[in-house]
Amino acid sequence: MDYQKLFNSEISGESVAAWKAQGKKALGVLCCHVPVEILHALDIMPVRLRATGVTETPDGDTWMSTFSCSYARGIVQHWLDGVYKDLDGIVATDGCMMTWRAFDNAKYTDELKDAGKFHMLIGAPRVYGTYKDLGHEFYVEELKDMITALEEFTGKKLTDENLKASIAKYNEARELVQKVYELRKEKHPVISGEDCLKITLAYSDIPVEEYIELLKAFLEDAKNRAPITDKRARLMIIGSALDNPGYLKVIEDKGGLFVHDALCYGSRPFNYTMEVNDGDILGSIADYYLTRLICPRMMDNRERMQRWITDTAKEFGVDGVIYEKMQYCECWGGESMFLEPMLKEAGIPMLAVEREEHLANAGQLAIRAEAFIEMIEKED
Amino acid sequence: MPKDTRLEDAVMAGEMSVFDFCCEKVEGQMERMKEKNPDLLWTLQIQYDMWHQVRDAHANGKKLVFFGGPVPVDIIVAFDCVPVYLDTIPIRLSPNPVLTGKFIDAAERFVPPTTCGLCKTYLGTLVEDQYGVKADAFVYSTVPCDSSRVVYPNMERMMNVPTFSFDFPFRRDDRGYEYMVNQIERFVTFMEEFTGKKLDWDKMKEAMTNSNNTFELQGKCCDLRKHKPCPLPGRMLVLNGTSNAMACYPEMANLLQQELEVGQMMIELGMGPCPGGEKHRAALLQNMPWSSSGIMDWMEREYDTVAIMDAFGFQHGDIYEDLNNRHDCFKTMGKKMQNNPMIHGAAGPVENYTYLVDKIFSDYEPDVSIFLGHIGCKHTWAVAKIVTDMIQNKYGIPSLYLDIDGIDGRYKSLDEMKGQLSDYFDTVVNK
Numbered sequence: 001m002d003y004q005k006l007f008n009s010e011i012s013g014e015s016v017a018a019w020k021a022q023g024k025k026a027l028g029v030l031c032c033h034v035p036v037e038i039l040h041a042l043d044i045m046p047v048r049l050r051a052t053g054v055t056e057t058p059d060g061d062t063w064m065s066t067f068s069c070s071y072a073r074g075i076v077q078h079w080l081d082g083v084y085k086d087l088d089g090i091v092a093t094d095g096c097m098m099t100w101r102a103f104d105n106a107k108y109t110d111e112l113k114d115a116g117k118f119h120m121l122i123g124a125p126r127v128y129g130t131y132k133d134l135g136h137e138f139y140v141e142e143l144k145d146m147i148t149a150l151e152e153f154t155g156k157k158l159t160d161e162n163l164k165a166s167i168a169k170y171n172e173a174r175e176l177v178q179k180v181y182e183l184r185k186e187k188h189p190v191i192s193g194e195d196c197l198k199i200t201l202a203y204s205d206i207p208v209e210e211y212i213e214l215l216k217a218f219l220e221d222a223k224n225r226a227p228i229t230d231k232r233a234r235l236m237i238i239g240s241a242l243d244n245p246g247y248l249k250v251i252e253d254k255g256g257l258f259v260h261d262a263l264c265y266g267s268r269p270f271n272y273t274m275e276v277n278d279g280d281i282l283g284s285i286a287d288y289y290l291t292r293l294i295c296p297r298m299m300d301n302r303e304r305m306q307r308w309i310t311d312t313a314k315e316f317g318v319d320g321v322i323y324e325k326m327q328y329c330e331c332w333g334g335e336s337m338f339l340e341p342m343l344k345e346a347g348i349p350m351l352a353v354e355r356e357e358h359l360a361n362a363g364q365l366a367i368r369a370e371a372f373i374e375m376i377e378k379e380d
Numbered sequence: 381m382p383k384d385t386r387l388e389d390a391v392m393a394g395e396m397s398v399f400d401f402c403c404e405k406v407e408g409q410m411e412r413m414k415e416k417n418p419d420l421l422w423t424l425q426i427q428y429d430m431w432h433q434v435r436d437a438h439a440n441g442k443k444l445v446f447f448g449g450p451v452p453v454d455i456i457v458a459f460d461c462v463p464v465y466l467d468t469i470p471i472r473l474s475p476n477p478v479l480t481g482k483f484i485d486a487a488e489r490f491v492p493p494t495t496c497g498l499c500k501t502y503l504g505t506l507v508e509d510q511y512g513v514k515a516d517a518f519v520y521s522t523v524p525c526d527s528s529r530v531v532y533p534n535m536e537r538m539m540n541v542p543t544f545s546f547d548f549p550f551r552r553d554d555r556g557y558e559y560m561v562n563q564i565e566r567f568v569t570f571m572e573e574f575t576g577k578k579l580d581w582d583k584m585k586e587a588m589t590n591s592n593n594t595f596e597l598q599g600k601c602c603d604l605r606k607h608k609p610c611p612l613p614g615r616m617l618v619l620n621g622t623s624n625a626m627a628c629y630p631e632m633a634n635l636l637q638q639e640l641e642v643g644q645m646m647i648e649l650g651m652g653p654c655p656g657g658e659k660h661r662a663a664l665l666q667n668m669p670w671s672s673s674g675i676m677d678w679m680e681r682e683y684d685t686v687a688i689m690d691a692f693g694f695q696h697g698d699i700y701e702d703l704n705n706r707h708d709c710f711k712t713m714g715k716k717m718q719n720n721p722m723i724h725g726a727a728g729p730v731e732n733y734t735y736l737v738d739k740i741f742s743d744y745e746p747d748v749s750i751f752l753g754h755i756g757c758k759h760t761w762a763v764a765k766i767v768t769d770m771i772q773n774k775y776g777i778p779s780l781y782l783d784i785d786g787i788d789g790r791y792k793s794l795d796e797m798k799g800q801l802s803d804y805f806d807t808v809v810n811k
Contacts, residue, residue, distance in 0.1 A: 065761040067494075067753075067783070072762070094550040097526050101762035104730040108766050121729070123550035126522040126529070134562045135547060141555055299522055299533050299545060325492060328758060333492040334530035338537060354492075 001217035005206065009198045009245050010053055011078070015206050016086045019045040025154055028087045030075070030103055031095030032264050032294045033124040035285045037274075038147060039091065040208060041166040042154050047087060048204040049102075050243040050265065051075050051357050063105045064098075069328040070357035071241050072098035079106045088153075089118030091146065095297050096331040118153050122146050128290045129300045139286045163281055167274055169208050176215040177203075177270035184259040185316055188227035193237065193258020194248040200266050201243060231257035232377040233319040238262035238309055238335070240326035240355075247355065250362050251322065254370040255377070260316045262309050268294040296331050306339045313348050320376040321350045322369070326357070349376055392482055397512020398505055402431040402472050422638040426622055429631045430468070435513065437462040443575065444513055446539070448502075448532050449521030450720035451546060452564055452713050454587040454628045456519070458580060459571045464515070465625035470501035470787045474671040477789030483508060484788055490534065496527035496756025497787030503531045506538055515539050517574050519567070521546040521717070523727040525759055544570045550728055552718050560714025561707060581706075587628040588700045588709060594627040595697030597636035602695040604643040605688050606744055609658035611646030612639065614676030614687030618668055620694040624720065627697075654684035660809060663746035664690040665737060665767060665779065667754040671789035675752075675797050682798075683805045689744045692721035693736055730763045734770050741775050748809055749779040750801075754786035780804040 016026045026045040029036060036046040051074025054060075059080045060073030078084060079102075089110075092103040100121065107119040122142040125135035147158050180199060183189055191199075199218070203211055232255035237248065243265045248258055261267050274288040290298070293305045313321055321343055325332055336352060343350050351372040353365060387404055390396035406427045413421050437444045443461045447453070456463045473479045474497075483504030484497060490507070491500060505511055518539050520532040536543045546563050549556035568579050598620065604611055616639060626632040652658045662685050669675055679685040689695070698716045702708050718728075726733060740746070749771050751764050768779035782800050785791035 063762075063765050065758075065764060067755055067758045067761040097759035098762065100550075101730075101759055104763055104766065108730070121550070123556075125547050127545050127547035130545065131563065131566050134559060134566070138549065138555065138559050297529070299529055299547075302533050303537070327492070328494050330492060330495055330526035330530045333495060333526075334490060334534050337490040337534050 001213060003214045003217040003221070006202045006214050006218055007195060007198045009201045009243075011050065011083055011205060013083070013086055013205070015210070016045060016047060019207060020086055025088045026086065027118065028079075028084055028090040030090060030092040030099045031297075032269060033093040033095065033289050034091050034122070035143065035289055036208075037163060037166040037170050037285065038143065038158065039150065040169065041158055041162040042150050042156050044150065044154060045207055046091075047084070048265075049075050049078070049084065049090070050201070050204055050241075051078060052201065052243045054078060055358055057357075063109070064101060067328065068101065069098045069240070069326045071243070071326055071329075072102040074357045075099075075102045076105050080109060087117075089120075091118075091150075092121040093124040094121065095295065096329070098328070098331075118149075120146060120149055125290060126297060126299045128298060135290065136283065136286050139290060140282050143282055143286065160278075160281055164276060164278070167276055167281075167285070169212070171273040173203070173208050173212050173215065174270040174273050176212060176219065177267070179219055180215065181260065181267055181270075183222055186227070187317075188229045189257065189259060190222055190225035190227050192228060192248075192252055193235070193261070194245045194252055196258070197242070197245045197248055197261070197263070197266055200263075200270065201245065203269070204243075204265070228257060231255055233257070233373045234259045234317055235320055235322055235373075236260045236262070236309070236313050236316065236318040237266075237322045237324060238332075239322075239324035240329040240332045241265060242324060244357065244359060246359050246362075247324070247365075250359070250365050251369040254366055255373045256320075256322075256369060259318060260312055262305070262312075264294055268292075296335070302335070303338070306335065306342055309339060310342045310346050310348070313343065314346055318348060319378060320372060321348055322372070323350055323352045324355050325352065327354055388476060388479060391479055391510070394508065394510065397510050398469055398473070399431060399435040399512045402427075402469075403435050406431055422635060423619070426619075426626060426631050426635045427472075429629070430622065430626055433462055434464050438513065443516040445517045445519055446515040447519045448535075449523050449528055449546070450548075450624075450717040451519045451521055452567060452717065453625065454584065454591055454713065455564070455568060455571060455579070457587045457628045458584040459575050459577060460583070461516070461571075461575065463625060466502040467498055467621070468625055469505060470498045471621065471670045473501060474787045474789065475673075477671065480671070480787055481790055483510075487531075491527075491530060494756070494758075495530065496525065496754070497785050498756065499527040499531040501787060503535060506535055515541050517541050518543040519545070521548055523548045525727065525757065527756060542570070542574050546717070548718065548727065552715070552728065552732070556718065557711050557714050560717060561710045564710045564713055584709075585703045588703055590630055590633065591628045592699050593630075593633040594623055594636060595699060597633055597640060598623060598694055599696045601636055601639050601643060602689070604640070604647065607647055608661075608745075609650070609652035609654065610661060610686045610688045611643045611652055613653035613680060614662075614664075615673055617676075617687060617690050617692075617694075618670065618673050620692065621668065621721070623694065623697075653680045653686055655681060656684045658686055659684035660748045661686060661688045661744065661746040662748040662750055663688065663737070663740050663744065665749065665751045665753075665764070666691055666760050667752070667757055667786045668692070669752055669754075669784055669797075670786050672784065672792075672794045672797060674794060675801070678794075678798060679801065682802075683809075685748060685805070685809075688746055689740050691733070691737055691740065693719060694721055695739075695743075726757065726760050730766050733760070733763060734767055737767050738770065738774070741771060741777075747777065749775075749777045750804075751779050751781045753781065753783050755783050755791065756785065756787070778808060780808070
């Protein structure tokens, strides 16, 4: 099977159009605490919204002001430009305040146009460890509301059978992506960071069934891919929502090779599979979505996340960590206070860089990356 | 006569703690006011009480509970602890940009410069170890914003004291209120373990009664501002914020009672703060310009424009009803926490914000609309157009967008603000 579709990181809408041609619905998803399995089980194609490819955001700036992160403004710009015109609406959670305001603005502008789209934002707890029972119960009730609304929207009923089948599908996708990441543990991996990010971005708007087949084909062919031998330092990238593979390319062109990441468009949605208690499927979903390490919007998982980053960097033989922060992204803004000393203790230097959605400062980034790589490269 | 900057210099040199500064500063202000304007001493008394209570807590055998965001202060006080509202520090320091600059710069080693100045100041004070007192416990909430959500957990780890965090639901509905009630019960357990005492419901009732008095009086003071002309200056709105820390103390009610009496007297005299008589009533749609609250005095002098209300939502606090019904009280407490200013509008669906602003316009009848936007408050900037479009469509009033830093006065000077406001008044309001 030709798996090249995995490397097309543009938002094409082709898969959405094909899905909808079958008489089914497709909804945009913001952010990582919307259980896509529920949507899938109701025959809704979940499409994680992104800002990939946006070059200017005049309307996004007008609606969200220039004091918002350019990623969120980019999403609003795409929404207003009709990039996602085939979607039937948006389902969101209160992720970071930028994405929930992107939802508010998209909903408001849709209502002004009487677009007849579906909009729903459910609340997800931000504190889960301290009094887990309360947050769990709250989130399960929110999910039930979401299910009721989606059943009415689709005219379909959610069954345990369909839900379990969807969970199995998404778990399969997660396991396959984990295998892709395992390839990067090699001394000379067969996939660059740029290409790996393309693969994980493709998940955003390809139906999971197709995505699984593409991944299988890629993994089957992995043994035929040429190992990358000309890089000088193994890197890990962490930080704000990054949906632009070109960013990694700038750094990899300077001799770095990304072998892992802590990105919500990268490894994070795939790092863990969901364990299902047949007697409490919704509870299993709630537990999975609230405990997996995906975003610092959860306030009591920071230490765990920082330990994961440090441990993963050690496991993958990382020479240096690049901590990219979107301007106006506070969510990812405060990790260095405790993470940098942890990495330092592990002998792993960290470079912090600020960025915008549109890669306007590529030259500056390249210079800084090259200097960092020179500093950390080790002899074989 | 050169200004006496001994206290500021000592803070800058790291030789004086922030709380010592606040205490000595208000002592000096009260001395001067006793000589020049003793009738206005009441405006400073609450500050005197608050700062000294914090600084002297340990000496008085009380535990200090630092808190960020809306938390049940009434419970903290019922346990005989002294609540320390972190926001009061940047607000107090903000008139002097050099002071806030010191702590903001310290914080920016660890958090982005775009983080809210409120959060940067109290993080920076901890980084510089200049509180002068040690917290015995730390309580915070998951609102209002991403800035606080980054800073509070970091401060928790730095302080390394017993900590409780409240998770705020996104919407204000019955499910959310019950979620808050359940967390408040867990908080009571936390406080019982922390203090080694059981919650004394009589002390709880006393705190709630004081809180009710405060918010009833605050509501009456806000109602005065509906009068034309508005009897009270815009600057009085700044004092409302003190209720976040002091609502359950009788001193806060004393302040508001005085404010109410002054306001009623001004109404009887037909007077207001504008020298030429009130010509315009301005609604401020976001935060307070703490670092440059003089801008409101200037608007009154230059354009006879009084800031009649801001979008904090202090207008009408929730009142405890049946003080013997624990669940009912905790439900009200949860509502109060969710309706806490800047949470009321800012930290949930945009509909909460537009509802609040719509009510300001319908209740207070401003004819001038200014989005005097603290740049750290990005989630309000991100829906400012939705709010100001509503004002334009429903009330026919165009809004001025004026970006400021409510805490870091280095961002924009008072003169720059005056220039932008003058343009707006001269070309739009008074055209």
